[in-house]
Amino acid sequence: MATPHIAAEPGDFAPAVLMPGDPRRAQRIAEGLLDDARLVTDVRGMLGFTGTVDGRPLSVMGSGMGQPSFSIYATELFSQYGVERIIRVGTAGGIGKQVHVGDVVIATGAHTDSAMNQLRIPGVNFSAVADFRLAMAAYRAGLEAGMGERLHAGTIISRDHFYFTPEGQTERLSAYGTLCVEMEAAALYAVAAEFGKQALAVLTISDHLLDHSGDMTAAERETRFQDSLRLAVAAALS
Numbered sequence: 001m002a003t004p005h006i007a008a009e010p011g012d013f014a015p016a017v018l019m020p021g022d023p024r025r026a027q028r029i030a031e032g033l034l035d036d037a038r039l040v041t042d043v044r045g046m047l048g049f050t051g052t053v054d055g056r057p058l059s060v061m062g063s064g065m066g067q068p069s070f071s072i073y074a075t076e077l078f079s080q081y082g083v084e085r086i087i088r089v090g091t092a093g094g095i096g097k098q099v100h101v102g103d104v105v106i107a108t109g110a111h112t113d114s115a116m117n118q119l120r121i122p123g124v125n126f127s128a129v130a131d132f133r134l135a136m137a138a139y140r141a142g143l144e145a146g147m148g149e150r151l152h153a154g155t156i157i158s159r160d161h162f163y164f165t166p167e168g169q170t171e172r173l174s175a176y177g178t179l180c181v182e183m184e185a186a187a188l189y190a191v192a193a194e195f196g197k198q199a200l201a202v203l204t205i206s207d208h209l210l211d212h213s214g215d216m217t218a219a220e221r222e223t224r225f226q227d228s229l230r231l232a233v234a235a236a237l238s
Contacts, residue, residue, distance in 0.1 A: 003076040005043055012040040014050055014057035015084040016236035017077060018229075019070070021184065023047040023062030029089070029229065030060045046073070056237055063088070067114050067158060067187035074188055078195040085134060085198035087232045088188055089225065091216075092156065092180035094208035095173055099152055101214040104228045105179050106130075106138050106153040107201040112186035114160045120190060128158075128189035131198035134235040138202055141234035147227065154179045156203070158186035170209050180205060202232045 001010050020026050023046050030037040034051025041048040041061070048061035061077075063070045070088075077083040092105060099105065109129045117126040135153065142151040155178050159165070162183065170181075185201035192199035204225045207215035216224060 001080065003080050005046070005072055006041045006048065006076050006081070007043045008040040008048065008081060010081070012050055013048070013077060013081045013083055014059040015082065017059040017061055017083050017086050018089050018232055018236060019061055019063045019073070019086055020089045021063050021065050026060045026062040033229070033233070034058060034060065053233060053237065058233070058236060063184060066183050067112070067116055067160065070184040071116065071187045071191055074191040078191065078197050083197070085131070085236060086188060086192065087134065087199070087236050088184055088201040089228055089232045090182060090184065090201065090203055091206035091225070092182040092203040094180050094205045095157070095170055095210065096152075096177065096179040097174065097210070099179050099205050099208070101205050101208060101216060102224060103150045103152060103205045104142065104147065104231060105156060105203045105205065106135050106142070106151075106231065107156045107185050107203060108135050108153055109155045110186035110189055110201070111155060111157040111173070111178065112159070114158065114186065116187055117190045120194070126190060128186040130189060130200045131192070134198050134200040134238065137238035138200060138231040138235040141231050145227070145230060150227070152179055156185060156201070157181050158183055174210065181209065200232075200235050202228045202235070204228045
């Protein structure tokens, strides 16, 4: 039952899927987290794995960068492979003054400058929000882990542009309580709503757009995500 972008067979994916952007990060997560991890798809180098955690099935798959890429994989997973929940595990750039590099953000809602969600219901500004139960499970796990002030929950923004931002927009978003910026969550939340499924994004702050003094290196971006991964797993298996 391969789709144009996924080569798996029925039953290859668990009901819950963790989705980092980078397929190499997906492989690293699968090898370090899953028992009996097996490769279930590798179309276009987008690796997907399924195994178990404490005896419970869980999958990990890369999503690529940006909302169009994430929408393709989320749509096929939800509509063709019986997936019930997708948790994005990724990095983000801090915007809010209360967040710092290394902190974890549970994205309860995602603003966006993309036109993708505007096309869904003409005449309506669609509200891209996380599943409350998943967000609550992740937040509770963070509190139990003693994360304290390093744990945040609130709105983020999913942008289409990586290298271009309208002048003054970041500061205005910060003033309106936006915590960070990334490029996928708003589309994920909309696809989940379309299919009546669950979705969440749990993000590690890798840099800060208003203060670059403590930004992570490229190598650190690949390794400093254990806190967000722990929370994502808690949500996936809740």
